[in-house]
Amino acid sequence: xxxxxxxxxxxxxxxxxxxxxxxxxxxxxxxxxxxxxxxxxxxxxxxxxxxxxxxxxxxxxxxxxxxxxxxxxxxxxxxxxxxxxxxxxxxxxxxxxxxxxxxxxxxxxxxxxxxxxxxxxxxxxxxxxxxxxxxxxxxxxxxxxxxxxxxxxxxxxxxxxxxxxxxxxxxxxxxxxxxxxxxxxxxxxxxxxxxx
Numbered sequence: 532x533x534x535x536x537x538x539x540x541x542x543x544x545x546x547x548x549x550x551x552x553x554x555x556x557x558x559x560x561x562x563x564x565x566x567x568x569x570x571x572x573x574x575x576x577x578x579x580x581x582x583x584x585x586x587x588x589x590x591x592x593x594x595x596x597x598x599x600x601x602x603x604x605x606x607x608x609x610x611x612x613x614x615x616x617x618x619x620x621x622x623x624x625x626x627x628x629x630x631x632x633x634x635x636x637x638x639x640x641x642x643x644x645x646x647x648x649x650x651x652x653x654x655x656x657x658x659x660x661x662x663x664x665x666x667x668x669x670x671x672x673x674x675x676x677x678x679x680x681x682x683x684x685x686x687x688x689x690x691x692x693x694x695x696x697x698x699x700x701x702x703x704x705x706x707x708x709x710x711x712x713x714x715x716x717x718x719x720x721x722x723x724x725x726x727x
Contacts, residue, residue: 532568534634534642537612539563539690542630542650544614550664552653556622559614562632562645563690570716573610575600575635580619580628587629587647594628595619600635624655677720685720 541561542548564573577599579592586593595618600609612634622628628651633644674689688694700708713722 532566532571532636532640534571534573534636534640535565535567536643537562537632537634537645538565540630540632540645540648542648545664547664548648548650553650554653554656554658556655556657558617558622558650560617560630560632561613561615562634564612564634565642566636569689571636573612573634574637575609576612576615576632578615578630578632580617580630582626582628584629584647584649587631590644592619592630594622600638622652622655624652627651675720679720685722687716 539546539562542553542558543555544559544561545551545553560578564571576597578595578597579587579590580595581587581591581593583593597618627649629647629649631645631647633642635641671688671690671694673686675685675687677685679685696710696712698708698710700706702708711722711724713724713726715723715726717723
């Protein structure tokens with residue numbers, strides 16, 4: 532199993548933070564964990580945030596380096612990849628920042644750095660605020676579609692991400708459709724309805 536480049540970078544759950552301004556003093560970073568085998572779990576990460584793209588290209592986070600997991604000490608796993616709070620020096624208002632992340636699948640399996648993402652701060656506040664923009668819509672077909680029993684299907688989109696599901700049915704008006712959504716698999720073709 533090998534860690535691959537993280538994708539789907541977001542700041543404050545915005546896929547394109549460069550289209551707006553980030554107004555919170557403590558932005559939150561998110562990404563999609565990728566590996567060469569399915570169902571891999573992140574065990575550590577490192578985030579770099581810089582005021583310039585050139586430093587980040589040299590793996591220098593001049594405002595925040597979350598640090599490399601200590602593989603010589605007690606290995607503490609951290610699977611967080613959604614809304615990870617910024618932990619560096621105070622950000623400045625009206626400033627552009629650049630960030631990237633890499634992940635570990637085990638103590639010795641570090642993946643490559645993600646692409647760099649830019650975000651710009653507005654007038655910073657202690658409130659959790661971000662300007663909105665119209666989202667892009669990306670239609671993603673299922674990666675797995677298995678009929679488990681007559682009228683029962685398991686559908687997996689092969690990624691951990693936020694989304695909306697569109698269901699089209701040609702059933703009559705009296706037909707009941709039940710949908711169970713989940714993030715954690717339970718066996719080959721089921722979801723854990725109470726992942727804890």
